[in-house]
Amino acid sequence: MKKFIIAISALFIFGAGCKSDSDYLDIKPTQVLSTELAFSDPAQVLSILADLYNRQYDYPRLTEWVTLGDFNEAFYSQNDQYNNYHGNSTWDFRGYKGPDFEGRPAYFWTPWDYKYIRELNLFMERCAAGTALDEPTKALYIAEARFLRASYYFTLTQYYGGVPLILSSLEFNGGDVTALQFPRKKESEMYDFVIKESEELKVLLPANANTKARATKGAALAMEARAALYAASIAKYGATTPSVSLSGGEVGIPAGMANGYYTTALRAAEEIITGGAGAYSLYKKQPANLSENFAAIFYDKTQNNEVIWADDYALKFKRHGFTQVNQPRFGAEEEEGGRINPSLNLVQSFEKLDNTFEPLATNDINGNFIYYTNQQDIFAGRDARLGGTVIIPGSSFKSRPVDIWAGVQLADGTVISGSERGAQKVLPGKTVPEQVVGFDGPISGIEHSAQTGFYIRKYQDPAIGSGQRGVGSAVWRVRYRFAEVLLNAAEAAFELGQTALAANYMNEVRSRAGLTVPLTAGDINFDRVVHERRVEFAFEGEYFFDLKRFRIAHKIFDGVALSKADLLSNLSKATKRSTQPYGLLPYKFYAPGSPNNGKWIFKVDLSNKVTASDNWQLGNYYSQIEADILTKNPKLVKQPNQ
Amino acid sequence: MKIKFQYILSFALIASAVSCKKDNFEEPKAALTGRIVYQGEPLNFEYNKVSYELYQPGFGKTGPISSIFTPEGAFSHLLFDGNYKMVVPLGQGPFVWKQTADGKPDSVAISLKGNTSLDIEVMPYFMIRTPAFAYSGGKVSGTCKLEQIVTGANARTVERVTLYISKTRFADSQTNVATANVAGLAIPDLNNVSLNVTVPALVPAQNYVFASIGVKFSGADDMIFSPVVKLTF
Numbered sequence: 105m106k107k108f109i110i111a112i113s114a115l116f117i118f119g120a121g122c123k124s125d126s127d128y129l130d131i132k133p134t135q136v137l138s139t140e141l142a143f144s145d146p147a148q149v150l151s152i153l154a155d156l157y158n159r160q161y162d163y164p165r166l167t168e169w170v171t172l173g174d175f176n177e178a179f180y181s182q183n184d185q186y187n188n189y190h191g192n193s194t195w196d197f198r199g200y201k202g203p204d205f206e207g208r209p210a211y212f213w214t215p216w217d218y219k220y221i222r223e224l225n226l227f228m229e230r231c232a233a234g235t236a237l238d239e240p241t242k243a244l245y246i247a248e249a250r251f252l253r254a255s256y257y258f259t260l261t262q263y264y265g266g267v268p269l270i271l272s273s274l275e276f277n278g279g280d281v282t283a284l285q286f287p288r289k290k291e292s293e294m295y296d297f298v299i300k301e302s303e304e305l306k307v308l309l310p311a312n313a314n315t316k317a318r319a320t321k322g323a324a325l326a327m328e329a330r331a332a333l334y335a336a337s338i339a340k341y342g343a344t345t346p347s348v349s350l351s352g353g354e355v356g357i358p359a360g361m362a363n364g365y366y367t368t369a370l371r372a373a374e375e376i377i378t379g380g381a382g383a384y385s386l387y388k389k390q391p392a393n394l395s396e397n398f399a400a401i402f403y404d405k406t407q408n409n410e411v412i413w414a415d416d417y418a419l420k421f422k423r424h425g426f427t428q429v430n431q432p433r434f435g436a437e438e439e440e441g442g443r444i445n446p447s448l449n450l451v452q453s454f455e456k457l458d459n460t461f462e463p464l465a466t467n468d469i470n471g472n473f474i475y476y477t478n479q480q481d482i483f484a485g486r487d488a489r490l491g492g493t494v495i496i497p498g499s500s501f502k503s504r505p506v507d508i509w510a511g512v513q514l515a516d517g518t519v520i521s522g523s524e525r526g527a528q529k530v531l532p533g534k535t536v537p538e539q540v541v542g543f544d545g546p547i548s549g550i551e552h553s554a555q556t557g558f559y560i561r562k563y564q565d566p567a568i569g570s571g572q573r574g575v576g577s578a579v580w581r582v583r584y585r586f587a588e589v590l591l592n593a594a595e596a597a598f599e600l601g602q603t604a605l606a607a608n609y610m611n612e613v614r615s616r617a618g619l620t621v622p623l624t625a626g627d628i629n630f631d632r633v634v635h636e637r638r639v640e641f642a643f644e645g646e647y648f649f650d651l652k653r654f655r656i657a658h659k660i661f662d663g664v665a666l667s668k669a670d671l672l673s674n675l676s677k678a679t680k681r682s683t684q685p686y687g688l689l690p691y692k693f694y695a696p697g698s699p700n701n702g703k704w705i706f707k708v709d710l711s712n713k714v715t716a717s718d719n720w721q722l723g724n725y726y727s728q729i730e731a732d733i734l735t736k737n738p739k740l741v742k743q744p745n746q
Numbered sequence: 747m748k749i750k751f752q753y754i755l756s757f758a759l760i761a762s763a764v765s766c767k768k769d770n771f772e773e774p775k776a777a778l779t780g781r782i783v784y785q786g787e788p789l790n791f792e793y794n795k796v797s798y799e800l801y802q803p804g805f806g807k808t809g810p811i812s813s814i815f816t817p818e819g820a821f822s823h824l825l826f827d828g829n830y831k832m833v834v835p836l837g838q839g840p841f842v843w844k845q846t847a848d849g850k851p852d853s854v855a856i857s858l859k860g861n862t863s864l865d866i867e868v869m870p871y872f873m874i875r876t877p878a879f880a881y882s883g884g885k886v887s888g889t890c891k892l893e894q895i896v897t898g899a900n901a902r903t904v905e906r907v908t909l910y911i912s913k914t915r916f917a918d919s920q921t922n923v924a925t926a927n928v929a930g931l932a933i934p935d936l937n938n939v940s941l942n943v944t945v946p947a948l949v950p951a952q953n954y955v956f957a958s959i960g961v962k963f964s965g966a967d968d969m970i971f972s973p974v975v976k977l978t979f
Contacts, residue, residue: 193920347837347965351849663919663962664906664927719919721967722837735809745837745967 143234146241153245156224156252157318158422161215161259162415164645166426166563166581171212172643173444175651175661176685176718178560179711181445183551186713190685193663193716197728197746213263213727215256218270224253225273247308251319251327254301258331261294262649263727264743265355269297287739290353292361295335299368302328306381313382313409316580317416322381326412326584329372329592336365336599337653345655348725348744355726355744366596373593376412376586377609384586385409386616394618398492402563403579410587414580423576427565432495432506433525433552434543437571442544444643445556446494447685448708449666453675454487454639459621461675464688466706475703479509479690482706488618493642495559497690502566507542508554508690513705515695525553531694546689548711555711556687562643587613587640595633603628610636634678652725654678663719668708683717686710721745774824778856780864782819782841784895789819789841789870790971792918792960796839801831801853815839817916817971830856832866840963840970841868842900870895870970871902871963877972879957881979886911887942888959890972894936902963904930909941910958913948917958917974923948930964954978 132138142148164171170189173180180189199213227249231242253271260267268286276284289297302324311321339362342349349356376384387410390397401410417423431441452463464482465474476482479498483490495501497508511521512531520529521541528537545553569575594609604625611622613636623632637650651657659679666684674680687709695701723745734740781788799810800823810833815821831853834843844852854866875891888909896902909926910917919925926943933939945955956976960969 345965662906664908665925716920722965723967731809731812742835746835 139230143230144236146237149231149234149237149245152227153248156220156227156249159217159220160252160255160415161217162581162583162645163212163215163648164643166417166424166577166579169426169429169443172563173446173560175647176447176682177450177642177647178447179445179556179685179687179714181443181551181553181555183549186549187715190711190714191716193719194721195718195724197721197723197743198730199724199727214730215259215263216267216729216733217256218268220256221253221270222273224249224256225271228253229273243308244310247305248319250301251305251309251324254298254305255327257294258298258327261291261298262334262652264729265291265350265726266294266353268737268740269294285737285739288352288354288741290357291338291355292335292353292357295331295357295365298331299328299335302331302372306375311380311382313384313412316405316408316411316414320382320413322376322384323413323584325372325376325381326589329369329376329589329596330584332365332369332372333592333596334649334653336362336369336596339365340599341653341655345658345722345725348655348722350741350744352741354741363600366599370593370596370600373589373596376589377593383409384412384589386586386590386612388616394488394616395491398489398617399561399564401585402582403565403567405580410585411580411582412584412586412589414582416580417578419576419578423578425573425576426563426579427570427577428573430560430564431571432501432504432544432554432559434507435504437569438573440552441571442552442554442559444560445546445554445687446558446560446642447556448558448688449671449682449686450638450642451490451494451496451558451688452672453635454490454493455619457485457487457619457621459619459623459627463672463675464706466688466708473693473705475693475700475705477703479704482704487639489639489642491561493560493562493639495554495561495564497554497557501559501561501564502568506544506554506559508544508546508557508559509542509692509704510546510557510689510707510709511691512540512694513691515693515698519691520694521547523547523550525550533696546687549713555713556685557689557709558687560643582644587616588646591633591637591640594628594636598628598630598633606633613640631676631678635676651720655725657720657724658722661718661720663717665717666710668710671708683719684710684714774826776825776827776858777822777861778825778830778858778864779822779862780820780866782815782821782839782868783865784841784868784870784873786865787873789868790958790973791815791817791819791839792969792971793817793916793920795968796834798832798834798838800825800856801833802828803831804829817918817974825858827859828857830858832856834868837966838968839868840872840961840966840968841870842896843868871966872896872904872961872970874959874961874970874972877959877975879975879977881945881955881977885942885944886955886957886977887940888957888972889938889940890959892936892939892961902966904933904936905962905964906930907933907939907941908960908962908969909943910960911943911945911955912957913952913955915956915974915976917956918960918971919969923955 198211228246231245266289269289274284305324306321309319309321309324335357339357339359342356343359387401387408428438429440429443433441456462468474483496495506511519513519522529525545526539526543527541529540530537546555546557547553563579565577565579570577590609590613594606598606606628607623607625634654638647656679660682662681666681670681671686689707689709690704693700693703693705726743728743728746729740794814796815797812799812801810833851833853836851846852873893873895875893877890879888907928910922911924912922924943924946926941928941954976956974958974959972962969
């Protein structure tokens with residue numbers, strides 16, 4: 105038996121071993137695709153392009169909920185992290201504001217990824233050299249990669265100002281490394297580059313309003329309008345913060361260039377508005393329910409003419425858990441939800457239908473509580489976008505009413521509440537315990553409950569299963585939409601002195617939200633422009649860049665505690681202080697025999713978890729360039745406050 | 747097989763003889779300490795706010811040792827002997843740091859040999875003069891004079907003066923139990939700044955608070971502070 109085994113193994117050894125050495129060492133690895141192979145097949149090229157699309161940098165992003173609710177537009181409902189989110193008054197110069205969802209320190213404002221730019225450049229070069237694709241496809245793919253590169257440089261500019269502009273792949277030949285070190289461009293040159301690329305790309309990319317996830321003429325023009333507008337406002341409002349600039353122009357744009365950029369922004373936006381890039385229009389499919397209509401912009405993917413470019417998701421392939429972590433906790437599809445709790449600061453800034461600003465009426469002029477039959481009554485007669493952005497008490501999500509109330513208030517002012525969701529207690533004069541607090545809270549310090557009295561509605565997915573970990577949500581992250589084009593045009597027109605035109609564009613967006621009393625040319629001012637963007641694009645990321653480019657962040661977050669009186673006054677002002685996130689808590693009134701028994705009262709509330717008053721430093725306007733990047737390239741100049 | 751004791755012993759001996767090679771670097775021993783002062787008078791800052799950088803040129807590395815002044819405006823390092831350069835980055839601190847002709851922060855040369863103490867003179871925008879705090883009837887009052895130091899192109903205006911009270915020695919914008927603010931424009935006389943704030947319920951109860959006054963300047967992130975004072979009720 106042993107001999108047999110030896111003989112057989114000897115045979116195997118001879119059989120397998122007797123290969124010539126050169127052949128033996130020349131085996132192609134099966135898991136690595138060579139460049140020639142990758143670019144020899146149209147499907148492969150497309151998949152490489154898809155990867156490049158996936159690597160665009162978004163802030164906020166749906167995969168990380170903490171990126172959405174910063175700047176006191178929301179309260180973060182997460183145990184053990186309150187001190188990081190609400191006890192921490194400053195942002196790091198790299199955008200650190202507490203840990204990410206896994207508890208690691210997160211720097212959200214540092215997109216510096218030149219590997220991505222290199223791969224975009226390589227893609228364009230290899231695609232051009234490849235032979236597998238026909239010429240029109242090749243030209244289209246290269247144009248798409250160019251669009252992605254311009255878009256990414258735009259992103260970098262938003263965070264850092266001027267950065268090195270690398271437009272072809274660089275190779276290290278083993279010699280002088282300084283040949284690979286490039287200095288920063290001027291901030292204005294970055295925006296000029298994005299505008300120039302957009303102008304060239306708009307004729308190369310298809311004018312197709314039905315393409316959402318890939319670059320189109322509409323996306324190029326929308327990017328041009330946004331970039332020109334940002335450049336213009338930095339030129340104009342950057343003058344108010346002279347210390348936020350560098351003598352070489354890497355940060356800061358001369359004020360004289362503002363008008364030129366505003367003109368470019370208006371022209372590019374109007375090219376989309378007049379239909380030059382395809383049939384884009386505001387989403388108005390559900391005229392009977394304007395709030396639902398507004399929310400549907402973000403989840404309705406069929407024939408949605410509003411969305412111009414989006415980071416698309418598809419169940420089973422690319423999905424996120426945004427609904428899972430933010431859904432109303434009561435009756436949720438998973439044992440979690442309710443992370444982002446929009447603040448009263450945001451909620452009260454939605455206008456009344458007569459275009460005026462007023463805090464939510466909790467008390468009458470004598471200081472007595474106002475009693476409401478239904479919870480939603482206090483929010484009646486307001487901008488319909490409120491209900492599309494925020495889940496208010498008494499409303500429903502996925503056809504299920506939310507249960508938001510903080511406790512029971514007795515006639516003598518005593519409050520009876522519980523320390524867990526849906527807690528029960530015996531009310532005076534009764535013998536049986538009954539529910540004294542909503543199943544969705546709010547209970548201070550209890551995560552998943554609506555601690556400000558509100559949940560987020562925008563980007564939540566009404567599809568069944570979207571709140572389950574195993575299913576997830578395919579709601580897309582909208583990057584450019586038609587309403588922004590309109591508001592960009594309105595802002596540019598306002599800055600160019602064409603206030604009537606600005607009012608026209610702004611009214612289009614406002615009437616979709618039920619604000620049918622038109623604004624006149626005289627109504628348009630800086631506060632209006634800033635406010636309209638804040639409520640229309642709440643939680644979409646625009647607010648962050650608006651804070652920066654208008655140079656108003658250091659006034660809004662001035663490190664001084666926000667008093668209740670401050671909170672409730674000057675609602676229309678763009679530079680209104682907002683250093684702490686407030687809440688509005690509903691209480692059920694219990695006074696048997698009184699006509700108000702069972703009605704609702706509301707109290708303005710600041711959670712005891714909010715201990716810090718946010719302080720925006722001038723150094724936050726431009727992200728710090730990290731030390732290792734500076735060390736690798738001595739030609740980079742530091743940021744103004746670095 | 748039997749393991750014999752002498753094998754283990756000799757093995758252990760050889761191992762210890764071979765491995766005990768001295769491989770540690772000598773630790774840095776020279777202490778560099780100092781304060782940020784104006785005419786010899788120390789400046790007070792906020793905790794974790796005003797940063798500075800130390801460079802040691804000549805080793806091929808361009809990165810700095812970054813650190814932050816203490817609330818008392820002090821710094822301390824244990825370093826090797828050698829030549830260092832200290833820089834306060836632009837925009838840091840409630841004071842003017844000298845700049846070179848091309849707009850970069852100028853450096854202070856430090857030649858370190860043994861323990862060295864070094865005070866660095868700067869020009870603060872304003873000095874807080876004669877700060878005084880008092881507690882009475884559940885309230886803390888603070889008064890001070892503000893003396894303008896920097897004039898001309900680099901002059902800054904007072905944006906706000908804040909009285910901070912805190913349960914701990916850190917009484918600043920990040921750690922406090924109550925604050926009182928007055929906007930710079932609302933101060934009629936900078937020689938007579940007066941603030942008062944009600945002491946809230948302290949949990950757990952204590953019969954003292956710490957107080958300090960901070961001044962914020964327009965166009966500068968970091969505030970200048972008076973020394974923190976303990977007030978016992």
